[in-house]
Amino acid sequence: MFASKLISLLMVIPSLCLSQYVSHEEDKLAIFEIVQPDLRVGTGFALKDDSLGQVLITCKHIIQDSNGNYYDKIFVRRNRLLKTKQVISDTAGFYLFLKGINNNNNETKRFFYPHPDSNIDLVIIPFYYVGQSLNKYKPIIYFEQDMVLDKNELDSLGINEGSDVEIIGFSLTSAMFMDKIHYHISRFGKIALYTTEIFPLMIDNMLKSANYMLLDISIRPGDSGSPILAHIGDDRYIIGMVIGLSPDIEYGIGYPSHYIVDLLRSAREGLKRGE
Numbered sequence: 001m002f003a004s005k006l007i008s009l010l011m012v013i014p015s016l017c018l019s020q021y022v023s024h025e026e027d028k029l030a031i032f033e034i035v036q037p038d039l040r041v042g043t044g045f046a047l048k049d050d051s052l053g054q055v056l057i058t059c060k061h062i063i064q065d066s067n068g069n070y071y072d073k074i075f076v077r078r079n080r081l082l083k084t085k086q087v088i089s090d091t092a093g094f095y096l097f098l099k100g101i102n103n104n105n106n107e108t109k110r111f112f113y114p115h116p117d118s119n120i121d122l123v124i125i126p127f128y129y130v131g132q133s134l135n136k137y138k139p140i141i142y143f144e145q146d147m148v149l150d151k152n153e154l155d156s157l158g159i160n161e162g163s164d165v166e167i168i169g170f171s172l173t174s175a176m177f178m179d180k181i182h183y184h185i186s187r188f189g190k191i192a193l194y195t196t197e198i199f200p201l202m203i204d205n206m207l208k209s210a211n212y213m214l215l216d217i218s219i220r221p222g223d224s225g226s227p228i229l230a231h232i233g234d235d236r237y238i239i240g241m242v243i244g245l246s247p248d249i250e251y252g253i254g255y256p257s258h259y260i261v262d263l264l265r266s267a268r269e270g271l272k273r274g275e
Contacts, residue, residue, distance in 0.1 A: 023166065023186040024236065027229065028079050028087040029141035031184055033170040034062050034225065035075040035093070043169040043184075043225040043242075044076070046127070046142035051268045053128055054140045056096065057260060058225035059243055060114050060123040063098060070110070073097045074125075078141075079184060089170075089183045096125055113267035119208055120259055121243050124267045143227070148238045151258040157232055159239050159256075163191045167217055167242055167252075169226030189217035192251055203244055203253065211256050219245045219252030228254050 034042040034056075044058030056076065063071055077093035100109050115122040127140055149157070168186045193214040200209045213228065219242060228240035240254040 023168070025081075025085060025087045026141070027143075027236070028168060028184060028186075029081060030143050031079060031168050031170075031227070032056060033077040033089070033093075033184070033222075034058060035077065036062065036065075037071055037074075038065075041170050041222045043223060044125075045168075045225070045227045045238075045241075046140045047145055047148065048142040049145045049264055049268070051271060052124070052126060052264070054126070054142055055267075056125040056127060057241070057263075058123060058125070059241075060121045062225055063112065063123060063125070070098055070112075072099050096127065098125065113263065113270055115259065115263045116266045120210060120255070120263075121203075121208075122241070122255065122259055122263050124263055143238060145264070147236065148260050148264070149257045150261045151256075153237075154239060154256060154258065157230070157237070159191070159194070159230060161191050161194050163194075163230060163239075165189060165191055165215065165217070165239065166229040166231065167215070167219075167223065167226040168229070169220075169223035169242060171220035171222040187217050189215055192216045194256070201246060201253065203246060210259070213240045213254040213256055214246075215242075215252035215254060217252050223252070228257075 030046045032044045032046065034044050036042070042058060042062035044056045044062070046054060047057055048054055063074055065071065073095045075093055075095055077090060079087045080090040080092070081087055098110065098112050100111060111126065113124040166186055166188050168184055170184050191213050193212070195212050197211070198209050199212055200207055201212055215228070223242050224244055226242040227238045228242060230237050230239045238257050238260070240256045241260060242252055242254045244253050246253050
């Protein structure tokens with residue numbers, strides 16, 4: 001039965017990859033599966049910032065329960081590189097703590113930075129925070145910060161409707177496999193709509209306004225937090241991040257990457273203030 005499921009999967013995957021580009025295996029080492037306490041999953045990606053260090057970028061809703069309360073910690077799984085240079089999903093991982101006690105005033109301190117606009121579903125989580133024991137530090141494979149494009153860079157590279165994009169997310173559920181691992185999968189498609197103006201959109205039964213990228217790529221639960229990559233020549237750029245699926249229009253929804261740039265800037269300022 002497992003063999004027949006795997007054969008069916010291999011038949012589906014080529015149909016999702018109708019692009020002149022191919023995935024870079026090293027990119028998959030910077031992608032993390034995020035496991036919530038209730039065992040639902042999401043995706044995040046690692047980035048190296050000159051000020052913040054190595055951080056995980058994902059959706060804010062992935063680190064919140066159904067009432068909007070932040071979890072105390074999340075479990076993250078990294079991918080593994082085989083001797084064949086193939087990257088596979090793995091069960092190995094570690095906890096990232098989201099809250100702790102500030103020893104100066106005994107108050108709860110957050111070890112993450114949500115986007116300054118509460119309407120924007122983005123968050124940064126450092127892999128290492130001040131006060132953490134160095135023996136808990138985990139070396140991380142990451143994307144470089146200059147791969148994340150601001151608004152001017154998106155415009156100068158001609159990112160627009162019709163641009164080819166790739167996402168890498170953990171949308172394959174364990175029900176498809178006997179070993180109960182959630183597997184990452186790369187998919188290619190195009191930007192179907194790029195709203196350079198603020199646009200209202202119904203997401204999770206709430207009307208939210210932002211700039212959006214709508215993608216003609218199959219999006220499933222677990223894909224939230226996936227980077228949206230553009231292959232331009234021999235270079236790759238992070239031009240956005242998946243935040244969910246709109247049931248009304250059945251397109252994947254993402255933010256353009258300038259929101260990530262804004263969040264990084266805000267987090268750096270918070271770090272300087274000792275937050």
